[in-house]
Amino acid sequence: MFPKTTYPDEMRALLLSASEGKVLPLWQAAPLTAALAALPAGTLRDDFPLLQPPEEQLRRASLSEETGAVYRLCALLVRLLSGQEPPERIGLADRRAALRALATEACPAGEEALFRLLDRGLRLEPSRRFPDRDALLAALGEAEEVVNARVRSGLCLRGTAGVFTGKTLPLVPPVTLGRQPDLCQLIFPPDTRGVSRRHCRVELVWGTVLVTDLHSRYGTAAGGASLLPDRPSPLLTGQSLVLAGGAQAFVLVCE
Numbered sequence: 001m002f003p004k005t006t007y008p009d010e011m012r013a014l015l016l017s018a019s020e021g022k023v024l025p026l027w028q029a030a031p032l033t034a035a036l037a038a039l040p041a042g043t044l045r046d047d048f049p050l051l052q053p054p055e056e057q058l059r060r061a062s063l064s065e066e067t068g069a070v071y072r073l074c075a076l077l078v079r080l081l082s083g084q085e086p087p088e089r090i091g092l093a094d095r096r097a098a099l100r101a102l103a104t105e106a107c108p109a110g111e112e113a114l115f116r117l118l119d120r121g122l123r124l125e126p127s128r129r130f131p132d133r134d135a136l137l138a139a140l141g142e143a144e145e146v147v148n149a150r151v152r153s154g155l156c157l158r159g160t161a162g163v164f165t166g167k168t169l170p171l172v173p174p175v176t177l178g179r180q181p182d183l184c185q186l187i188f189p190p191d192t193r194g195v196s197r198r199h200c201r202v203e204l205v206w207g208t209v210l211v212t213d214l215h216s217r218y219g220t221a222a223g224g225a226s227l228l229p230d231r232p233s234p235l236l237t238g239q240s241l242v243l244a245g246g247a248q249a250f251v252l253v254c255e
Contacts, residue, residue: 011035014080021083026108026147027208027234029080034140037073037133051075051086054095054124066132073136074121075099081106096124108207113146147207154255155209157202157241162248163188171252173204176214177243194218194244200227202235209235209252218244 014032018024024032053071075086082105087098103118117139123129130136155171157164169186178184180197188195196216203210210232213220220227223239235241241250 018080018083021085023083024080025208025234026081026111026114027205027210029077030114030140030144030206032080033073033077034137036076037069037137037140051079051088053126054092055126067126067129069133070121070130070136071126073133074118078102078106078118078122092124096122111143111147111207113143117143144206148204151207151254152204155204156253156255157186157250158253160240160249160251161242161246162244163192164248164250168253168255169250171202171209173202173209175202176200177202178214188248192244192248194247199243200241202241203232205232211235211241216243 011032014024014028050072053068055068078099079086082102084102086102087095090098099122100119103115103122107115107118117136120139121129121136130139152172155173157169157171159165159167159169175186176184176198177186177188177195178197178199179188179190179192179195181187183198188199194217196214196218198214199216200214200220201212203212211220211222211227211234212232213227213229215229221240221242222233222235225233227233235252237252237254239252241252243249
C-alpha cells in the first residue's frame with residue numbers, strides 16, 4: 001500500500017500503523033503530513049487510499065489538483081490524530097460536519113491554531129482552502145510556532161548528576177549537548193568522561209520536547225528509555241535525560 005521505494009521506512013511504518021487505527025501524537029502526525037505535502041505532485045493520488053475531496057466526488061475536473069491535495073492532507077492529519085477513518089460515502093455536508101467533529105476531538109486542548117488550519121483545509125469549496133501545498137506547509141509552520149510559544153518559556157534542564165548537579169539551565173531548543181564548543185550550546189568540560197563531542201540534541205516539535213542521540217559512544221536515555229541514534233524520543237516534564245550511563249543527568253522542568 002505504501003511503496004518502500006516512495007517513502008522512507010519510518011514514514012511508511014507510521015502510515016501503516018495509522019491505517020490500522022493507531023493514534024499518532026501531534027509531534028509525529030504533523031511533521032509526517034508536512035513531509036507528505038513536500039512529495040512530488042501526484043504521489044498522494046497514486047499511492048494512498050486517502051479521502052477524496054468533494055470536487056472529485058462531484059466530477060468537477062476543472063478544479064485545481066493542488067486544492068484537492070490540501071484537502072486530502074488535512075483529512076489524513078485528522079485521521080492520524082484521531083485514529084478514526086474519515087467518512088467517505090455520505091452526503092458532502094454531513095461529511096464536512098463529521099470531519100469537523102473529528103478535528104475538534106483530535107486537536108489537543110488549547111490548540112485552536114491547528115483546528116483553524118484543519119477547518120480551512122477541509123472546506124467543501126476549493127476556493128476557500130489553502131491555494132496549494134506550499135501555503136498549507138507555511139500554515140503548518142505558523143501553527144507549530146503558536147503551539148511551541150505556549151510551552152517554550154520556562155523550560156529548563158536541572159542537573160541531578162555530574163557536571164551540572166544542582167544547576168538549573170534555561171532550555172531554548174534546539175540545543176546540542178556535548179564537549180565541542182563550536183558545535184554545541186550546552187557544553188561539558190573537555191575532560192568529561194562518557195560525553196561525546198556532539199552527544200545529543202534537544203528540540204521542541206509541536207509543543208513536545210524531543211531528544212535525539214547523535215551516535216554518542218556511551219549513549220543517551222530519555223524518560224527511562226535508551227535511545228537509538230537519530231531516532232527522536234519525547235522527554236516529558238519531570239522525566240530524566242541521562243548521558244554517559246548515568247554519570248551526567250538532568251530532569252526537565254517548566255518554571
